[in-house]
Amino acid sequence: MDISLINVSRIPFLFLFLCITSTAMAVEKQKDGGVIALVNGQPISNRDFDINMEVAKHNFAGIGWLESDKEQLQKLQNLVLDQLIDIELLYQDSQKEKINVDENAIKEKMSVFRKQYPSDTEFQDFLNTNTLTEEVMQTRMRREVAIEGLQKKLYDKFNAEIMVTDEELHLFYDANKDSMKQPEKVRASHILVAVKLTADDTAKKAAMDKIKDIQQKLKDGGDFAQLAHQSSDCPSKANGGDLDFFVREQMVKSFADAAFSTPVGQTSDIVTTKFGYHLIKVTDKQPEKLIFDDVKESISTYLSQQKIDGQFEIYKKGLRDQADIRKMLPRQN
Numbered sequence: 001m002d003i004s005l006i007n008v009s010r011i012p013f014l015f016l017f018l019c020i021t022s023t024a025m026a027v028e029k030q031k032d033g034g035v036i037a038l039v040n041g042q043p044i045s046n047r048d049f050d051i052n053m054e055v056a057k058h059n060f061a062g063i064g065w066l067e068s069d070k071e072q073l074q075k076l077q078n079l080v081l082d083q084l085i086d087i088e089l090l091y092q093d094s095q096k097e098k099i100n101v102d103e104n105a106i107k108e109k110m111s112v113f114r115k116q117y118p119s120d121t122e123f124q125d126f127l128n129t130n131t132l133t134e135e136v137m138q139t140r141m142r143r144e145v146a147i148e149g150l151q152k153k154l155y156d157k158f159n160a161e162i163m164v165t166d167e168e169l170h171l172f173y174d175a176n177k178d179s180m181k182q183p184e185k186v187r188a189s190h191i192l193v194a195v196k197l198t199a200d201d202t203a204k205k206a207a208m209d210k211i212k213d214i215q216q217k218l219k220d221g222g223d224f225a226q227l228a229h230q231s232s233d234c235p236s237k238a239n240g241g242d243l244d245f246f247v248r249e250q251m252v253k254s255f256a257d258a259a260f261s262t263p264v265g266q267t268s269d270i271v272t273t274k275f276g277y278h279l280i281k282v283t284d285k286q287p288e289k290l291i292f293d294d295v296k297e298s299i300s301t302y303l304s305q306q307k308i309d310g311q312f313e314i315y316k317k318g319l320r321d322q323a324d325i326r327k328m329l330p331r332q333n
Helices: 046-061 070-096 103-114 120-129 134-161 166-175 201-219 224-231 235-239 253-261 292-322
Strands: 035-039 042-045 185-194 242-247 271-273 276-286 325-327
Touching: 035 046, 035 070, 042 046, 042 070, 046 070, 070 134, 070 292, 103 134, 134 292, 166 292, 185 201, 185 224, 185 235, 185 253, 201 224, 201 276, 224 235, 235 242, 242 276, 253 271, 253 276
Parallel strands: none
Antiparallel strands: 035 042, 035 325, 185 242, 185 276, 271 276
């Protein structure tokens, strides 16, 4: 898979080392030290780059990326370095904007991080393995909180400036109707007599006799909810067998086929599933529908976020255009 085709802003990279837990991949301490980039004179270390490369490789491995592809490796290296540069630029800008860092927030973050480790000994082992101290971690956390503060300030600013027009809403709606349809739904109650598919013939016959007896009681005028409460082997018996509304994909095929084909107010014939034997009473149906008013707010939220993301990318580009950035790539890991 070509990583250049992926919307990298949606990839869950963990670019701040303080996000790495004992279950994440870490790298050994780099012997050579040094820096891989300078951002307005501030260094990005080889060590931080290597750590984030390991995390990025791990994330991309899940979507079919191969480390053996040297061209893709080079693209990933550039991508990781660009992300680290963006982080440094955002931090520098947070200082210019005098973003306040609440020390209580730092303490809370540190507390949450420490709780990932069952004991102080294991936490200290983590620090020692990664040549860290609590002071260094707190410094990194202050950077993170400062960046988060800047992002919130920018989000509020962009959110106040952008507007989604009715024309944009309708254009998006018309272009994406198929993906926004509300599928057909059925509301039904059922009575289950449980028996495993692997049960012997005697057990299956006993279960079938029981469900047939219940079926006859229904035909004689018995109350479905009451019989479900008395005889069903499903936890739904507490609600008279009511399963509320469900879509076809939520149920096993034979159950769904029976429920969606049975008219409202009627009870199906005996249905066999891997759970046993069922009687299904359909109490309501909702046809497939797509109404603009039902999705208008969601579309507006989505388009607003898209515009905010676009403004944020423009903002980051502005920081890059004004910055003195010196890269030491290419590197081969």
